Amino acid sequence: MPTTAPARQRKKSSSSRRDDEAPLIPILARKVREVEAKAQRGKLGPTNRTKFQVIAFLVREERARVKADGDVTDAARAELLKRLDGVATILAKTAARDTSLIQLLEVDQATSPVARRMRRDWLLESGAELPPEELVIADAKPIVQATLVPPVALERGVVPPRVEARIESNPFLAPDLTHRTGGPTPRRRLDGWELMGPLYKAFEQGAGGGAATMDLPEVPEFDRLSPKGLEVMAHQSRFLEAVRAGHRTFLLADEPGLGKTAESVLAASVADAYPLVAVVPNVVKMNWAREVERWTPHRRATVINGDGRDIDAFADVFIVNYEILDRHLGWLAKVGLRGMVVDEAHFIKNLSSQRSQNVLALASRIRETTPGGDPLLLALTGTPLINDVEDFDAIWRFLGWTTGDKPGPELMQKLDGTGLTPADKSFYPEAREAVISMGIVRRRKKDVAKDLPDKLVADLPVQLDDEFGRGICEAERELGARLAARYRRIIDARGDRGLAAGEVDEDIVRLVAQGELDESKAAGAEGDNVFTMVRRIGQAKASLAADYAAQLQRSVGKVVFFAKHIDVMDQAEAHFAAVGIKAVSIRGEQTGTARQEAIDAFNNDPEVGIIVCSLTAAGVGVNLQVASNVVLAELSWTAAEQTQAIDRVHRIGQDEPVTAWRIIAAHTIDTKIAELIDQKQGLAARALDGEAVDATSSDSVQLAALMGVLRDALGGR
Template identity: 80%
Template sequence: MPTTASTAQRTAPNRRRTSSARRDEDAPLIPILARKVREVEAKAQRGKLGPTNRVKFQVIAFLVREERARVRSDATVDLAARTELLKRLDGVATILAKTAARDTSLIHLLEVDQATSPVARRMRRDWLIESGAELAPDELIITDAAPAPAAPVVPPALADRQVVPPQIEARREANPFLAPDLTLRAPAATPRRRLDGWELMQPLYKAFESGAGGGSASMELPPVPEFDRLSPKGLEVMPHQSRFLEAVRAGHRSFLLADEPGLGKTAESVLAASVANAYPLLAVVPNVVKMNWAREVARWTPQRKATVIHGDGETIDAFADVFVVNYEVLDRHLSWLSSIGLKGMVVDEAHFIKNLGSQRSQNVLALASRIREQVRDPLLLALTGTPLINDVEDFDAIWRFLGWTNGEKPGPELMAKLDATGLTPADKAFYPEARDAVISMGIVRRKKKDVAHDLPDKLIADLPVELDDEFGRSIQRAERELGQRLAAKYRSILEARGDRVRIGEVDEDIVRLVAQAELEESKAAGTGADNVFTMVRRIGQAKALLAADYAAQLQRSVGKVVFFAKHIDVMDAAEAHFASVGLRTVSIRGDQTTPARQQAIDAFDNDPGVAIAVCSLTAAGVGVNMQAASNVVLAELSWTAAEQTQAIDRVHRIGQDEPVTAWRIIAAHTIDTKIAELIDAKQGLAQRALDGVAVDPASSDSVQLSALMHLLREALGAA
């Protein structure tokens, strides 16, 4: 273990000094480990332990072991000081153990004896240097490991599920040899760069989280061309779409297209494929918009043919230019899709792949990696108006899909841009430069108010309702009982520690610990016991008829209305009420077939007799166009700001002529009110990271966790 500079300069043992200064001088690494382990613990409590923090957890674990061994063997440290230092290290180890108990996938990392990956070794080196340690030359210079062999597109677990539609066999027989891409080159040796020794992923996330440098997160785009050379007869490309397409014409090929919902990202993607001649093209989309994607291909590029993959793909046209598949069935088509020579890939609602541990995300990333192996500069588009849900690391999977990073470090192109800044993460000026470098890779973000000047305003109005029947009163009682149960757990922890309970004062660390434990128990319990999920569902049930009655009255004065709910029983109750007052409705739900869903959307848009569309927040909240209405009723609140925004923007989008109003039905004097407040606060992350707005950083805790913490504070009298 390297010796520290401070150890070499240690003063005589009998010199008087403060105990904290003495402890930190004897072991300057310990406060660094304590700070780092709290950072990891906070991420784990929010369910956001991404790859970087997993490495951080690993490095802390083996540095604790190294430091414990050093302290025990250091003869210059007296017994009392050694006991105190070992106690502090045990405190760090205890937090590691608690974090591993919360996320059991971390347990094996506690057993690692040394830093193995270059990222882990760099992290260890940087922390030791920060502590004042003197390192050997071979510990200062860390080189990257040789790249691992490419993983197969089809993992062994999915091999038995693979299908090959008959038409695909016919395509292969018609052209058995895939034309080679002669522009592919063997990768050149990457020159050693100044930043090779730095851990860069966390600084890149930090650059966006802090909104470093301000300004909209949108790359510089070419001006609007003099002539529109792309629009089919009867259609017109809007100026903001035209500028994006000019960037494609200029040769840019990877984009995070993060325009606000409703600005025509699907049309832009279809035309981008035409400009880049990126056929065959694969579009991976939510199930609800498969048919709409096929329509948009026919509408904007009538010379091209799209085919939609359903089930095992028996009905597809293997000779089509565009293959449209939903996330749920992609897993059984990985084999043949990876072998037909795709030259482009679009991922619609790309925030769906943010969970890197999900099979959905792994399928998308594996296919994109194979396309990059087969084609030089393929067209890769990630479309989402809401790329950030709770945490800036939601960018991770999207950046991997686009090839900008590999999760551990930036790719060669981004690394070159970062290196060209002449700065390092130790420089404050690095962060705005780093944010700009990532943006220049292909982030395009436009807001409606800036590019769609004719689009009417959008207003969100809250309508508090009183739940004054017995059902409503039972909900309020259950809410109080939940708060009291949480408070009892809080007090028992204080008593176990020997602390006094003071009215009006709270220990926020314990509040978070109790709320996190309750949230995990609630997820495990499902709907079988009273918890935050069942309580919110009961509030939705209690509001159902009140919300439906308001929607019915609203429809009589303003015309068509879109009614959103989260749960099927709330939708059922609303539809029954609408039928009882003579209103025709259509329903958009998750269990519908794609043709049935599209038929319902068309009926709402085109049939004057259809008054209300009753929609599932999850099934109809993305990719659906419903501009026939200008009023939205949100009968139940979502758990995320993004889900609410997506739902409202089914109506507030290009083609809307009327001001849009979203009416949120909120149960007064219940947790519903706090959830609405938390959802609104969550808008701050996207405003800061994507739009450069100087807003106070909001907590990245989930709405569920924040709501439970609020209930506990209320019960303790400190809300």
């Protein structure tokens, strides 16, 4: 774009108003205020950064025109230059707020097709008559990416040995480019328009109103998907019928607790989108593996940790967390993936981050290599928008709906079919509906309440794979070995008394476990016993639980976070402060006044997102029904304590189904404790509510957990 504009003829009337002498200035003033408002709310998105460029360019261009215009009086010229200085001042203040904008003030910056279209549209709006060569603006030629793996990730790339066998066993992975044949794309009516800004504006204004959910098929007469013992809910079934009908790209933005993971797992089965890769936060990797096993037991899932040396290379579903995706991009691109799920997809909103670039690169590769070019792509997030409507950008790119600069072919066809342009006010509701029809699905708990239980406890198993976590697992193995040695000494001293090979004497198991429990109670916090082990597990889970609670808060609003130990509460509060979430807490050492102030702040202050509660101090006498989601970072030793905690939210006045998310350390005693608590809940239901549930032992959770550790060490049941 030239640094100065050619002389332009402007439409003038006989009016003497100052805007007639420079009709572009009020347009620039309005646009710069829009950019300033965005900058005040957070980091600017790509469209507003482009606006900033174009405003700066046109201010320079208009200043040169005003100075050179001999028809303008000196007084009028001074007034116009003063107004342009006002626009420039706002630009400078905005750049001071976000210093990355300063480089956009360079003279030759606003040269992209999007910037040139924006400049052209504003000039036409001002009444300028442009030469033909400025009216038609061609798209820039796409930049061919030399390699899938960015250079920074290439150094970290690994290929697990077992993966090499899989790649060699798949001779049919050459790209199927049949969907790209057929000659050049015909020119469309809207090709000359800048469309991304209007698309964002349509959502920002909520143009047309109504929920952002595509039309979904009705619930089928028969449930053909649920495995034995499980049942797909009605809202899930409607989504899956859309997949069955052939839809392949979705922004699934249901609120947490509505079963997005299960829907995704079943969608892969319906679409036969295997192999499938799921890119997820570290805290939910184990839960994803469990959901694959539950809902599609005929499929195998493998969780990728570290360098992936222990993965099942022939699995149907590969589960990897964002932090290590760069190491595995290379081989994932070669195993013939036909589907990709990005969980908590708002994690990729920053397009300049390596995380986002890795996800987008892999998605692009999957589109290229999937036969027919139509893979299953799912973006899951209850919070697609964090700071700005342009947070949609990365998700839309991942799904192939847009390229960032313009809509993709399918979306462009829908927009063109409206018969409207961004100059028409009615374009915006039509544009919003066009994007929604591409595959946006958003349901809230209260929208599907009849499908949900009024209270649900959902377990989130996490892997303690850091050094601290490995130390805990080693301590548990040592505890099991110590108990097993005691058991064998007793058996050796009294004789096996006719025990069959591999049979365990339950009386001695109980005796050994009771002895260990008595010693642990006597030792308290000293030594390496079951109580100190459970506390260490809580400490190891603290950051993972806090991270999940923070994600949840961004999706659903207020969240109640329960922990048992003060140090776990401290870690959680520090994490919330670090990520910018305002939190209050209820602790045992608080005065009654401080406690009530924290409760009132959580219930009444919209800025307070999380309340961190002690299981013992806040388990009774607290009303927190302003929230409907609870995170249990640590497990209690009693079922009643867990119930009391959840019932701070699940009580009279609650008008939404309640979900309690239990963070459980996989492959540790934590898992046994969770199972035992559930059994005790069943005992209460049987004794008090008359429900037909299996009778359970009257042993304490501590004793039963130790007996379980001993059985595992003995190789018994």
